[in-house]
Amino acid sequence: MTLLPTKTLIKTPHGSLTIPACPPDNQTRVQFSLIIPTYNESRNIKDLIVLLTRILDPVLSNNYELIIVDDNSPDRTWEVAQTLTQTYPQVQVMRRQNEKGLSSAVIRGWQAARGDILGVIDADLQHPPEILLKLLNKIQQGADLAVASRHVEGGGVSEWSILRRFLSRGAQLLGLIILPRVVGRVSDPMSGYFMVRRSSIAGPILNPLGYKILLEVIGRGNIENIAEAGYVFQERQEGESKVTWKQYLEYILHLLRLRSRGRIEKLTQRFNFPVGRFVRFGLVGLSGVFVDMSLFYLLSDPSALGWGLTRSKIIAAEVAIINNFLWNDRWTFGDLSSQQRGWGKRLKRLLKFNVICLAGLVLNVLLLNLLFNVFGINRYLANFLAIGLVTLWNFWVNLKLSWRVTEVK
Ligand code: GDD
Numbered sequence: 001m002t003l004l005p006t007k008t009l010i011k012t013p014h015g016s017l018t019i020p021a022c023p024p025d026n027q028t029r030v031q032f033s034l035i036i037p038t039y040n041e042s043r044n045i046k047d048l049i050v051l052l053t054r055i056l057d058p059v060l061s062n063n064y065e066l067i068i069v070d071d072n073s074p075d076r077t078w079e080v081a082q083t084l085t086q087t088y089p090q091v092q093v094m095r096r097q098n099e100k101g102l103s104s105a106v107i108r109g110w111q112a113a114r115g116d117i118l119g120v121i122d123a124d125l126q127h128p129p130e131i132l133l134k135l136l137n138k139i140q141q142g143a144d145l146a147v148a149s150r151h152v153e154g155g156g157v158s159e160w161s162i163l164r165r166f167l168s169r170g171a172q173l174l175g176l177i178i179l180p181r182v183v184g185r186v187s188d189p190m191s192g193y194f195m196v197r198r199s200s201i202a203g204p205i206l207n208p209l210g211y212k213i214l215l216e217v218i219g220r221g222n223i224e225n226i227a228e229a230g231y232v233f234q235e236r237q238e239g240e241s242k243v244t245w246k247q248y249l250e251y252i253l254h255l256l257r258l259r260s261r262g263r264i265e266k267l268t269q270r271f272n273f274p275v276g277r278f279v280r281f282g283l284v285g286l287s288g289v290f291v292d293m294s295l296f297y298l299l300s301d302p303s304a305l306g307w308g309l310t311r312s313k314i315i316a317a318e319v320a321i322i323n324n325f326l327w328n329d330r331w332t333f334g335d336l337s338s339q340q341r342g343w344g345k346r347l348k349r350l351l352k353f354n355v356i357c358l359a360g361l362v363l364n365v366l367l368l369n370l371l372f373n374v375f376g377i378n379r380y381l382a383n384f385l386a387i388g389l390v391t392l393w394n395f396w397v398n399l400k401l402s403w404r405v406t407e408v409k
């Protein structure tokens with residue numbers, strides 16, 4: 001079999017996450033574009049492409065494309081994928097270096113796609129490829145969105161523990177409470193395996209968070225008819241799931257963001273104030289209070305180490321600041337710090353963060369005294385107000401100084 005020349009990587013679209021009404025740069029349209037988001041899937045990607053082309057070739061011949069969107073995987077999945085373009089002409093590869101995350105990877109893939117029907121499938125063979133034909137059929141019969149579901153006839157999960165089933169159903173229940181009109185429209189709102197008509201999703205600015213891209217499609221798209229096909233979620237053979245507690249938290253924030261129907265986005269745009277990031281900063285701050293209090297107790301309480309008050313307070317506050325820095329660097333400002341890699345830069349951010357927080361501490365004491373002694377406000381209300389204002393100060397100054405992006409590769 002003659003090898004084709006290796007295809008160059010396709011450009012990563014940038015700017016807001018909107019799906020264009022027609023393919024970019026007037027490229028030739030195809031019927032179906034399937035996005036495969038990958039992070040450390042070098043041992044799965046080849047098997048998946050073999051299976052997908054074997055299933056789609058007879059039905060769609062060259063009228064489809066497979067776009068692998070890799071977030072610069074440490075195991076160089078993008079490189080393995082690129083070699084596959086020598087054998088499989090439908091394969092295209094996008095390597096993202098400045099963005100990360102499952103949902104945004106899928107949308108960037110859809111932005112570069114040429115298909116009238118846009119699909120997504122996981123790369124780890126937990127989503128059986130043969131279901132694609134059923135989903136395609138449903139779209140051809142008129143559905144705007146066709147979802148592979150674990151919770152309809154023929155659906156299920158293979159060897160899931162009770163805990164995992166409980167978490168999955170619990171998340172669904174929470175979704176039904178917070179966002180019934182979106183989550184209630186499908187039997188498996190957590191599904192990461194579906195396809196949608198381009199015309200039903202083109203136009204609105206998408207703004208997903210975490211893993212649940214389907215919620216974003218139903219929540220912001222123009223989706224009238226939804227069809228479902230049952231599938232059994234397989235056990236992963238190679239590699240491991242990337243799901244951590246972070247995804248669960250992002251799921252809740254995503255539900256709230258969709259529920260606010262863009263009110264938070266409008267606020268963010270009007271005041272140019274990153275509300276979502278501030279909420280994360282606040283949550284991290286709360287964890288810092290917990291660290292501070294528990295360490296202060298362990299160090300200063302007579303029943304524990306019984307150290308001096310000031311010494312215990314300074315150590316507790318410093319450990320809390322380091323705790324907050326690590327979570328903020330990883331989560332709140334994760335997208336910014338990932339553009340400034342290396343221990344040197346991280347240490348610099350930590351120092352800045354430390355100085356700003358210490359300045360915040362001084363500001364806190366000054367504000368508390370002003371509100372209590374000058375304005376005669378109740379001491380606890382004054383303390384609460386001072387903490388609130390200083391949190392805003394800490395957030396804004398750190399955003400502008402500690403996580404300011406100076407060099408973009
Ligand atoms: N580009 C990119 N960037 N891809 C990612 C990222 C990322 O940050 N994180 C994960 N992926 C890719 C993985 O490589 C895999 O192909 C797919 O997204 C799903 O990731 P898993 O980590 O395997 O997820 P899961 O199996 O635990 O959960 C899946 O199934 C659930 C049930 O249907 C996901 O599809 C969930 O969304 C879904 O709820």
Ligand code: MN
Nearest residue numbers: 122124126241
């Ligand atoms: Mn998986």
